[in-house]
Structures are given as structure tokens and as C-alpha cells.
Amino acid sequence: MPSSLSSIPPPGDDSPELPPPPKYHSAVGGIRQLIFGRSLPTSGAGHQRLPKYLALPIFSSDALSSNAYATEAILWVLLQLGSGQLGALPYALPISVGICLLLFVVVLSYQQIIQAYPDGGGAYPVSRDNLGVLAALVAGASLLVDYVLTVAVSVAAGVAAVITILPAMHTHLVGICLFTIFLITIANLRGVRETGGVFAIPTYVFVFSIIATIIAGVFAIATHQPYAHKVLAQGHLVNGQLVPFQTVGIYLLLRAFSQGCTALTGVEAISNTVPLFEKPQEKNAIATMRIMALLAVVMFFGLTYVAQQFGISAMDQHDPHYRSVVGMVADAAWPSSLHWMFGVVQWSTALVLALAANTAFAGFPQLASMLARDNYLPRQLANFGDRLAFSNGIIILAVAAAALIYLFKGIVDDLLALYAIGVFTSFTLAQVGMVLRWIRLRTPGWQLSLFFNALGALATGAVTIIIGVSKFADGAIISSHFHFGPYYPHYGAWLVIVLVPIMVLTFYKINRHYEMLKQELALDNFKPVIPSRNVVLVLVPRLHRGIVEAIAYARVVSEDARAVYIETSPENTKRLKEEWDQWSGGMPLVIIESPYRSLIGPMLRYIEAVQSERTDDVVTVVVPELVTRKWWHRILHNQAGPLLRFALSSRRDVIVTSVRYFLEQ
Numbered sequence: 112m113p114s115s116l117s118s119i120p121p122p123g124d125d126s127p128e129l130p131p132p133p134k135y136h137s138a139v140g141g142i143r144q145l146i147f148g149r150s151l152p153t154s155g156a157g158h159q160r161l162p163k164y165l166a167l168p169i170f171s172s173d174a175l176s177s178n179a180y181a182t183e184a185i186l187w188v189l190l191q192l193g194s195g196q197l198g199a200l201p202y203a204l205p206i207s208v209g210i211c212l213l214l215f216v217v218v219l220s221y222q223q224i225i226q227a228y229p230d231g232g233g234a235y236p237v238s239r240d241n242l243g244v245l246a247a248l249v250a251g252a253s254l255l256v257d258y259v260l261t262v263a264v265s266v267a268a269g270v271a272a273v274i275t276i277l278p279a280m281h282t283h284l285v286g287i288c289l290f291t292i293f294l295i296t297i298a299n300l301r302g303v304r305e306t307g308g309v310f311a312i313p314t315y316v317f318v319f320s321i322i323a324t325i326i327a328g329v330f331a332i333a334t335h336q337p338y339a340h341k342v343l344a345q346g347h348l349v350n351g352q353l354v355p356f357q358t359v360g361i362y363l364l365l366r367a368f369s370q371g372c373t374a375l376t377g378v379e380a381i382s383n384t385v386p387l388f389e390k391p392q393e394k395n396a397i398a399t400m401r402i403m404a405l406l407a408v409v410m411f412f413g414l415t416y417v418a419q420q421f422g423i424s425a426m427d428q429h430d431p432h433y434r435s436v437v438g439m440v441a442d443a444a445w446p447s448s449l450h451w452m453f454g455v456v457q458w459s460t461a462l463v464l465a466l467a468a469n470t471a472f473a474g475f476p477q478l479a480s481m482l483a484r485d486n487y488l489p490r491q492l493a494n495f496g497d498r499l500a501f502s503n504g505i506i507i508l509a510v511a512a513a514a515l516i517y518l519f520k521g522i523v524d525d526l527l528a529l530y531a532i533g534v535f536t537s538f539t540l541a542q543v544g545m546v547l548r549w550i551r552l553r554t555p556g557w558q559l560s561l562f563f564n565a566l567g568a569l570a571t572g573a574v575t576i577i578i579g580v581s582k583f584a585d586g587a588i589i590s591s592h593f594h595f596g597p598y599y600p601h602y603g604a605w606l607v608i609v610l611v612p613i614m615v616l617t618f619y620k621i622n623r624h625y626e627m628l629k630q631e632l633a634l635d636n637f638k639p640v641i642p643s644r645n646v647v648l649v650l651v652p653r654l655h656r657g658i659v660e661a662i663a664y665a666r667v668v669s670e671d672a673r674a675v676y677i678e679t680s681p682e683n684t685k686r687l688k689e690e691w692d693q694w695s696g697g698m699p700l701v702i703i704e705s706p707y708r709s710l711i712g713p714m715l716r717y718i719e720a721v722q723s724e725r726t727d728d729v730v731t732v733v734v735p736e737l738v739t740r741k742w743w744h745r746i747l748h749n750q751a752g753p754l755l756r757f758a759l760s761s762r763r764d765v766i767v768t769s770v771r772y773f774l775e776q
Contacts, residue, residue, distance in 0.1 A: 160389045163399050168314030170384050171403040172466040173261060173377025175318060178410040179460045180268040181374035182207070182418060183436035184527050187425035188367040200419055202364060207415040210371045211408045213570055217375060218404040220542050220567025221382045222397050223560040227548065229393050233383045234537035235481060241544035241551075245615070250540045251482050252614035256607055257533035258475035261376060262468045262512035264530055266291050267521045268435075269464030271428065272457045275438035281431050284521040289513055295465065296509040299472045300502055310469075313462035318406055320456045321437070325413035327452075328444035332420045336446070366581040372574055373531050374411050378403075379538070380470060414440060428522045435460075468512075476504025486625040487618040528582055532604045533611070535575040542568035579604050646721050647672040649733045650714065651700070652751065653683065654690045657772030661735040662698055664770050668731065674700045675717060679708045710751055711758050718765060731766040732759060738773045 161169065185203050224237060234254060239247035270287045274280050280287060330336070381400045388395040414437065418424075423439045426432075434442075441456040476492070480501050483493035491503050519525045545564040549557040582604035647669040649661050665672040674695065678684045684702060691700050703713045714732075721730055734752040739745050756767050 160392075161387055162389050163395050163402075165311050166381075166384075166388055166395070167399050167402055168311035168318075169466075170380045170387075170399070170470075171377070171406075172310075172314045172463055173265070173380055173470045174375070174403055174407055175314060175377075175410065176265065176268075176460075176463040176467040177374045177376050178321065178407065178414060179272065179435070179437055179464055180264070180523055180527070181210075181371050181411060182414045183425045184370035184373060184524065185367045185415070186418065186423075186436060187524055188363070188370050190424045200422075200424055202367070203415050203419055204412075206364065206368050206371055207412050209368060210374055211412055213372070213574065214375055214378070214404055214407060216567055216570045217378055217538060218400055219563045220545070220571075221379060222400065223545055223549075223564050224382050224541060225385055225393055225396050225400070226560070227545065228382070229385055231383050231385050233379065233478065234541040235478060237541045237544045237548075238537075239485075241548045242540060246540050246544070248482075248487060248615045248618045249611060250537045251478060251487070252611045252618070253533035253536040253540075253607075254478055255475060255614070256610060257376070257530070257537075258471040258478070259508060259511045259515065260526065260530045260533070261471040262292065262295075262508060263515040263519070264373070264523060264526045265464040265468040265471070266295075266512070267516060267519075267523045267526060269461040269468075270521060271433070271435050271523055272438065272460040272464070275434045276454060276457045278432060278434075281433060285517060288516045288521040291465065292468075292509055292513050292516065295468055295472060296505060299469070299505050310466060313459055313466055316455065317459040317463040318410070320441075320452065320459050321410050321414065322406075324441050324444050324452065324456055325410070325417055327449075328417035328421065328440060329413075331444055331446075332417070362581065365577050369531070369574070369578040369581045370527055372535070372578060373527060374407065376531060376534050377467065377470065379534070379541075380474070383474070417444065425524075428524060472505055472508060475508040476501030479504040479507070482618065486622045488621060490625075528603050529607055532575060532578045532582065532607050535571050535578055536611070538571040539568060539575050542571060579608060583608075644671060644725065644728045645669045645731055646724075646728055647731045647733060648718065648721070649674045649698070650735065650751070650755065651676045651687070652735075652749070654687055654694060657735050657737060657770075659694050660772055661733050661770040662695060664768075665733050666696060666698060668733075672698055674698050675714065676700060676702050677710050677713050678702050678704045679710075711754060714755060715758060718759075718762070722764065729764050729766065731768055733768050733770055736769045736771050738771045740774055740776065744774070 182203070185206055186200060189200050189203055228237065234250040235247050238250040266288050270280075270284060270291065273287070274284065378400075381396055381403065385392050385396045388399070418436055418440050421440065421443045423436060423443065425436055426434055435457075437460060438453070438457055441453045442450075445452045479488055480493045482488040483490050492501065492507075494503065495501065515526065542564050546561060546568055549561040549564065645668065647665040649658075649665045649672065651658055651662075651674045662672075662674065665674075674691075676684070676687060688700075701717065703717055705713045718730055718732070722728065732755070734755055736752045737745075752769065756769075759765050759767050
């Protein structure tokens with residue numbers, strides 16, 4: 112017996128290809144296509160495999176660009192500890208050494224993840240496979256929060272680099288940040304590919320310019336060049352005695368350490384993108400991660416050392432004359448004949464930070480789509496947009512990051528109070544998951560891998576606690592109008608600590624809904640009830656061509672078709688009766704009086720009366736709807752149809768059908 116099912120074969124040698132989508136359907140569609148581009152077929156999805164020289168700048172832009180603000184974050188805390196003097200700044204070097212050692216530990220432990228998960232081993236899948244659902248959801252929520260913060264911090268720091276060159280732009284700080292997020296969002300909605308070699312250029316220029324600046328600074332310091340102290344004349348340098356360790360205190364040094372740990376954000380990006388490397392993928396990914404770590408250490412420690420030797424400290428970003436630490440280092444390190452390098456450093460810093468934000472625009476939607484496929488987020492987040500990008504995730508990320516920029520006024524130091532705890536939480540969960548994996552599987556060489564992952568788990572776990580405690584309420588005051596007695600609550604890591612459990616609870620509730628939906632819609636032991644009769648009710652406000660078309664449709668659908676007129680004016684009823692026999696085709700007209708001029712209530716009561724006639728009937732309500740050529744014409748007409756559809760949306764055994772009639776002018 113032939114099948115009653117048929118299908119259209121995919122385009123190939125022996126089958127016709129589907130025509131491309133039309134260029135536009137309307138003026139709005141044309142504008143949309145101009146901004147976002149034409150729709151792409153699903154067959155266009157895919158990735159080009161990258162050699163190491165392209166993978167390094169593209170996948171490491173987040174980790175490398177954090178050097179633009181990590182040193183400054185440490186110096187800002189230490190400046191406050193020294194009561195506005197430089198007395199606490201020498202502690203920046205030992206702090207940076209500790210962070211560099213931590214970076215090497217994290218890189219070693221993530222190498223084990225690359226080997227164990229060659230298809231991409233982010234914290235979410237690693238935790239899901241080895242620690243269970245709860246840990247995976249905590250890791251997922253933490254990473255989602257940190258992706259949002261990555262965009263906000265990177266954009267704010269990039270704009271700060273531009274303001275160092277163009278201080279007159281300081282008054283437009285927030286606006287420039289928001290416009291930058293808008294541009295990155297549009298680019299990603301168009302489907303920016305991670306394989307564009309052009310993306311590698313700003314990262315390489317940034318790395319080389321920073322390393323060259325460090326070398327120039329060390330040379331200027333070692334040879335006592337007079338231009339190395341020109342920043343002093345601008346009032347950004349002060350002299351001071353070293354503050355004793357007992358005065359600074361371990362807790363305050365840990366605050367500076369936790370701020371500097373932002374230098375490690377983005378380290379995990381390479382382990383998430385192993386499938387995008389050229390073969391041998393694991394070997395190339397590990398080599399790229401090692402190079403990234405080496406460059407990050409050289410840049411981070413070098414900038415901290417040169418800044419300390421020049422006596423440069425952080426400035427308050429609220430200051431209209433604000434200059435970034437990287438900008439002041441570049442200004443001091445280069446002689447006047449090479450001072451154009453100052454501009455190269457600042458502009459490359461701004462560009463690489465934009466790329467770091469762009470990396471989050473790839474990671475956030477991808478992670479959200481994984482959670483959506485596992486039924487922990489709305490399924491719309493797993494759908495490709497017209498340009499093969501996860502458009503819904505991109506828009507959510509942009510809105511959340513823009514809200515943070517607006518809330519924190521684009522101040523990097525205030526945003527950093529929330530940063531890094533999420534990523535270190537995911538680091539820790541991934542390492543603990545790998546420890547359990549090695550103990551369970553005991554694959555060849557598992558002992559060494561176990562050691563590295565255990566060391567990574569201990570180190571990142573300790574740092575997570577340090578960040579949580581030291582940054583708990585380390586940010587700006589929430590509002591001068593919002594306080595408890597003399598205490599004014601501050602922004603800080605507590606916001607993330609509170610937000611992540613709320614997100615996890617939301618994930619569970621979403622999953623519970625989808626599981627309930629799956630059970631209720633399952634076909635097992637399902638016996639469909641076939642209605643014996645379909646009663647069609649046509650809503651008739653007055654008689655015209657559109658109503659006549661709806662009447663004709665109703666008569667085709669069912670033999671039991673009735674027109675329903677809600678009487679609000681007896682004069683209109685008389686006119687309708689006079690025309691009815693000519694145009695109704697014999698359909699009965701039910702007139703329902705409505706003394707209070709209500710449409711919805713009388714219609715609902717009549718539907719209930721029809722349903723009470725027989726229990727095996729289904730009722731179809733036909734709503735004639737006018738479609739205008741101009742959008743603003745629509746608001747000139749009654750919206751009874753949408754209101755009736757909404758009122759009937761929760762009614763069982765009631766089907767609502769729209770019969771549209773179109774205006775030609």
C-alpha cells in the first residue's frame with residue numbers, strides 16, 4: 112500500500128533547488144534586509160578550521176585584552192589603601208606574580224579538559240557529565256552572567272582607552288558605550304563569522320604594541336631617560352613611602368588580588384572551540400593556549416612592573432581628565448620622536464576590547480542554545496535567525512550589557528566589583544568534574560591529569576572564595592536615597608551570588624514545564640475524541656463585502672453555520688435585517704441584545720449556550736478582520752477581532768478562525 116506521506120527532496124543533482132528568498136516584501140522588510148542582510152540557508156552553517164596563527168588572536172582576544180584593565184584594577188585598590196599616595200603600590204608586583212602563577216595552573220588544568228573533550232569542553236558539559244544537573248546549571252548560570260559582564264567591562268574599558276586620547280569625549284561616556292554595543296549587536300545579528308582573518312589584525316597589533324611599550328619602558332627606566340618622567344608634570348604622579356604590610360592588611364591585599372584576577376577571564380575560550388582548530392585539533396589547541404598564557408603573563412607582569420617603576424597609579428574614572436594606566440604607561444615610555452606609538456596602543460586597545468566583547472556575543476548565545484536544547488531555557492534560544500546566528504540570545508545579551516553600562520555609568524572599576532566570580536565558579540566546577548572523571552575512568556596517564564585538575568580545582572576554588580568575600584560589597588553605592596540607617600548598600604559580588612541561584616531555580620521551573628508538556632502531549636494510551644458536529648459562528652458587526660466572504664467560508668466549513676450579531680443599536684439592527692436575506696445565502700442570523708454595549712460578554716455567553724446543546728460538538732468562531740495597506744490605517748478601526756481571540760484563547764473546544772479581507776488603497 113503506498114504511503115500517504117510525501118516529502119520534498121533536498122536540493123541536489125537530481126532535484127530542483129528551491130528558489131532564493133525574495134529580496135523584500137515591504138518597506139520595513141527592505142530596511143531590515145539592508146541592516147541585517149538576506150536570509151541564509153541552513154546548509155550555509157558551518158565553520159572553517161583555523162590554523163594556530165589565526166586561532167590565537169581570535170579565540171584569545173578576551174584573555175589578552177583583559178590586560179588593558181587588570182593592572183589598573185590592582186593599582187586602583189592599592190591607591191585607596193595608601194590613602195591616595197603611592198605607598199601601597201609596590202605590593203602590585205607580588206600580587207601580579209601570584210596571578211601569573213594562578214594563570215599557569217588554570218592553563219595546565221584546562222589542557223586536560225581539551226584532551227578529554229576534543230569536541231569542546233566548556234564548564235557546562237563537563238559539569239553535566241561528571242557532577243550532575245545542579246552543578247551544570249550553576250556553571251551555566253555563572254557563565255551567562257559573566258558573558259554579560261564581559262561585554263559591559265570590555266566595551267567600557269575600550270571607550271576608556273579612546274577617552275585617554277580624546278578627553279573631550281568623557282561627557283559622552285555612557286552614550287559611546289551604548290552605541291558600541293549597538294554596533295557589535297548589529298554585526299552579530301548579520302552573522303559575523305569567527306573565521307574572518309581581519310579579526311586577527313587588532314589583536315596582533317595590540318599584543319605587539321603592548322610588548323613594544325614594555326620594552327621601551329624598561330629601556331627608559333634602565334637608562335634614566337628624561338622623557339620617562341614627563342607624566343609627573345601632568346600631576347598624575349605622587350611620591351610616597353612604602354606602607355607597612357601590617358597597615359595594609361591581608362584582607363585589603365586580597366581585594367587587590369581579586370580585582371587583578373580579571374586577567375584570567377577568557378582563558379577557557381580555547382577549550383570551548385577545539386573543533387574549530389586545524390588537525391591535529393587537540394595538539395594545536397593546547398599549543399595555542401600555551402602561547403596565549405605566555406603572552407598574557409608577559410603583558411600583565413610587564414605593564415605592572417613598568418607602571419610601578421614610573422610611579423604611575425590609577426585615576427578615578429569619574430574624573431573628566433581621566434587617563435587609563437595603559438595610556439599613561441605608553442605616554443611615559445615613548446620619546447617624542449616615537450610618540451605616535453601612544454596612539455597605536457590606545458586605538459589597538461579599544462579595538463581588541465571590542466573583539467573581546469564580540470567573543471562573548473558568540474559564547475553567550477551558544478551556551479544559551481545548549482541550555483535551551485536541554486529544556487532549561489526557552490526553546491526559542493536554540494533557533495537560528497535569518498543569518499544563521501542565535502538572534503534571540505544575541506539580543507538578550509545586548510540588552511543586559513547595555514543595562515549594566517547605564518546602571519554603572521560605564522565606569523570600569525564599578526563593573527569589576529561584579530566581575531570574575533562567575534567565571535571562577537565555572538572554572539572550579541569544571542576542574543572538580545574532571546577530577547571525578549579521572550577517578551572514574553582511570554584512562555592511561557590519568558594520575559598526572561588528576562594531579563593537574565585537582566591543583567586547578569583547589570586554586571580556582573580558593574580564588575572563588577577570595578573573590579566572593581573581598582568583592583562581596585566592593586562596588587559603588589547603589590543609591591544615596593536607599594539605605595538602612597547609616598548603612599548604604601553597595602554593588603558587589605553579592606549580586607551575582609544572589610542572581611545565580613535565582614537563575615538555577617528558573618532553569619528548573621522551565622524544565623519542569625517542558626517535562627509536563629511532554630507527558631501531556633504524549634501519544635501513549637491516547638484515544639482521540641472525534642467531534643460529531645462543527646458549529647460555526649460568524650461574528651457580524653455589519654454587512655459588507657468582507658462579511659459576505661466570511662459567511663461564504665463558514666458555509667463551506669459546516670452545514671451548521673450561524674451568524675451572530677451583537678445588537679447595540681436597534682436602528683443598525685433594522686438595516687442589517689433588510690439586507691440579510693439578499694447576501695446571507697440562507698444562513699440564520701442570531702441577534703443578541705447588549706444593553707451595556709458590550710461585545711465580548713454576550714458572545715461568550717452565546718458560545719456557552721451552543722456548547723451546552725451537545726457535549727460532542729466543537730465550536731468554530733469566524734472573525735472577519737480588515738487588513739489595511741498602511742500600518743497607521745489599522746489604528747483607525749475597531750479591534751474587536753483580536754480582543755475576541757484573546758478572550759477565547761483559554762476556552763476548550765473553541766476554535767478561532769480569522770477571515771481577512773484586504774483594502775486595495
